[in-house]
Amino acid sequence: MVQDQAKMLAEWIGEAKRIVFFGGAGTSTESGIPDFRSAGGLYESGDDEFPYPPEEMLSREFFARQPGTFYEFYRKRMVYEDAQPNDMHRLLAELEESGQLGAVITQNIDGLHQKAGSVNVLELHGSVLRNTCLSCGATYGLEAVMHSVGIPRCAACGGMLKPNVVLYGEMLETSVLEAAAAAIEAADLMLVGGTSLTVQPAASLVGMFDGGRLALLNRTPTPYDSHADLRFTEPMGTIAQSVRQALGYV
Template sequence: MEAREARRRLKEAKRVAVLTGAGISAPSGIPTFRDAGGLWKDFRIEDYATPEAYRRDPLKVWEWYAWRYANAMQAQPNRAHRLLAELERQFTTPSPHVGDRLTPTAREGSGFLLVTQNVDGLHARAGSTHLVELHGSIGRARCEECGARFPLPDPGLFIPPPVCPKCGGRGRPDVVWFGELLPPGAFERAENAFAKAEVALVVGTSAEIEPAASLGRLASWAGAYLIEINPNQTPLSRLADCSLRMGAIEGLEALLSPTSLLDLE
């Protein structure tokens, strides 16, 4: 069975790279962008998520992001976020000493990286630290004058636009808008992890938005065992060694939960 083999591979791998998209946060109440009822059903990209829109009306754009920020902070990490945080800990937990001997608990010689296209911050709040937020974070601003990044205040106290604590300049949302480059070094770090991965896990993404969509292909071409979790078929499905037609929580429960039903079959 593909799923059982995928579970075994994840247990034994020393280098794992994970990519997540909007589908992992949907159960937490964060709307996706392109599905029925998604954000772009009611809002035009050109009005809110481009540098041109911000230049035309920065306050309008900030009010939209302040609304999204408040929604994101009300949302809670779900079981899928927490399972990935636990998977990371299997690689990064320091090994305790027993007597004079070091007892290994993490996977020796291992590596783990979680790459997300989401800006909601739920992975970090779930405990993930080996994390690349490819498209930035809705909970931060970036100063237009000095480039400093700084967290937004509590949503209940936030009145946009924010002011940089270093130089007093106006801050813009620290997210990647359509037509902008990714944060320096972010994609290079992601690309390196997927090129070296023994197992690549792609969860809840349409595999259509570049350059993130290329990461699964890169891992497969480099010889990684590729797992996809998505209720819908995507352009990546034909390359996947295991495609689970499930939502993020159900799929990650099957692969990562200590009490997975796969172990009982």
């Protein structure tokens, strides 16, 4: 079944001129990064090591109030330095290189799309790879957080660093949202993968697509299932591997 569907998706990809991908945490689970809301995910599995729920610790209010605890949780649960791209990341990079894929729109903060070779990546929720001093605005890479103890500080002024990720209570960057909306409205094939499509306002972007075929790749049901022209429930890496074979990439 999945082979037949993958072959059909490969045919659609071959016919498409403007592909856009919209993805969430499920895109990276096969790279060893847990998602949030599935069984065993960050929000569902519980964490006896920390006395606060993850949603609270990942809020801007908590970051301001208890930055030390925030960074302890952040380093242990949100950053996966050794993670490597999987077949879905590779497929998207190959489609961009072919000139067919216009943009990767991601809710992920792990940087794996860029590591796979994608260039036009619109990171709705930011990235763990970038950090900014709240005092002077100096920018730092991931090593400034991971190779420090306690609260990471600016080497220039001593100010506290904040990861360039969107915390609960913060707004998404307007320019990124606008670029994502433009890419979706211009697409003739939209791939949506690894997301429950319940987190707003990011999920509402999918509703802007009205340009052709919609392929939905997610293990569990989503609010957009009835709108999909093709629906996959298998692991994304398995699907991507079959599509890559059908396209002659492997």
